[in-house]
Amino acid sequence: MSEALIIIAMVLLTVTTFFLMTRLYQRFPTPILIPILTSTAIIIAILLSLRLPYDTYMTGGKFIDYLLGPAVVALAIPLYKQRIMLMKNMVSLIGGVLVGSLAGILTGLWLAKGIGVEKMLVTSLVPKSVTTPVAMNIATEIGGNPSLTVAFVMIAGIGGTVLSPYLIKLFRIDHALGQGIALGSASHAIGTAKAFEYGEDAASVSSVAMTLCAITVSILAPLFMMAFYA
Numbered sequence: 001m002s003e004a005l006i007i008i009a010m011v012l013l014t015v016t017t018f019f020l021m022t023r024l025y026q027r028f029p030t031p032i033l034i035p036i037l038t039s040t041a042i043i044i045a046i047l048l049s050l051r052l053p054y055d056t057y058m059t060g061g062k063f064i065d066y067l068l069g070p071a072v073v074a075l076a077i078p079l080y081k082q083r084i085m086l087m088k089n090m091v092s093l094i095g096g097v098l099v100g101s102l103a104g105i106l107t108g109l110w111l112a113k114g115i116g117v118e119k120m121l122v123t124s125l126v127p128k129s130v131t132t133p134v135a136m137n138i139a140t141e142i143g144g145n146p147s148l149t150v151a152f153v154m155i156a157g158i159g160g161t162v163l164s165p166y167l168i169k170l171f172r173i174d175h176a177l178g179q180g181i182a183l184g185s186a187s188h189a190i191g192t193a194k195a196f197e198y199g200e201d202a203a204s205v206s207s208v209a210m211t212l213c214a215i216t217v218s219i220l221a222p223l224f225m226m227a228f229y230a
Contacts, residue, residue: 003059010060017042031162036190040158072131072189075207082204089177089205096177097209100185101216104129104156105224119229124148126221128156131188134214142225153188160187161194180205185213 021035021042047057058065079086086093105126112122123144127135132153139149164183173179179198183191184206195206 006056007060007063010057011063013043013046014039014061014064031165034158034161034194036193037158037162040154068132068189075192075203078200078204079207082201085201086204086208092177093181093205093208094212096181097185097212097216100129100181100209101213101220104186104213105217105221108152109224109228113228119143120145121148122228123225125152126225127217128152129160129186129188130214130217131210134218138218138221142222154190157187157190161190164191164194176201177205181209184209188213 018035018039021033021038024038025033025035043057046052047054108125108128109122112125120143123142124139124146125148126142126144127138127149130138130153132150135149135153136146138144139146160183164187167173168179168182173182176199180195180202183195183202187194188210192203192206192210195202
């Protein structure tokens, strides 16, 4: 099969799978059926059954990956629409992001340290709650493995998105500010996509929280690593 056909096949596989899983989620809006989780599982199963290596998939998958940047930039639209609300709640937003960033770093450190894993795994785990491009750079700077970090970022994003409806209901978080900060600081872009289900206010807060969290963790992660291994 030529490279052009492989590219077309992989793009169609990804787009078709995600479309079908989105329709499934719309009909049965259960957290475990979020499209990014079900689509990922199905594509992995198909690749394994056909014995197709990851590099083959990415010949087409990389073109979809390129859209991540524009998709993040597009979040500026709800951000602009809700700018007045965001400015009114800036102190609460910054405080929530700081707590979320610290929680993301410390849970990674304590978990990895508690089960006795090597330092490289710890440094790969620390930026797990930050959006992928930033998390990879942080991992590189503090001595982690960017490829492992991507896996941890996906786990944090999907896990947080699946659990968030239950936690939001359990703790009765009914304000857009709390919902947005929680999703943006814990589950980055995947959580921000979920925040749209709670309304444009929550999505705007989540996109700001995701950005501020990336900046905060970039500064704090190296400091905590030095203190932890001093």
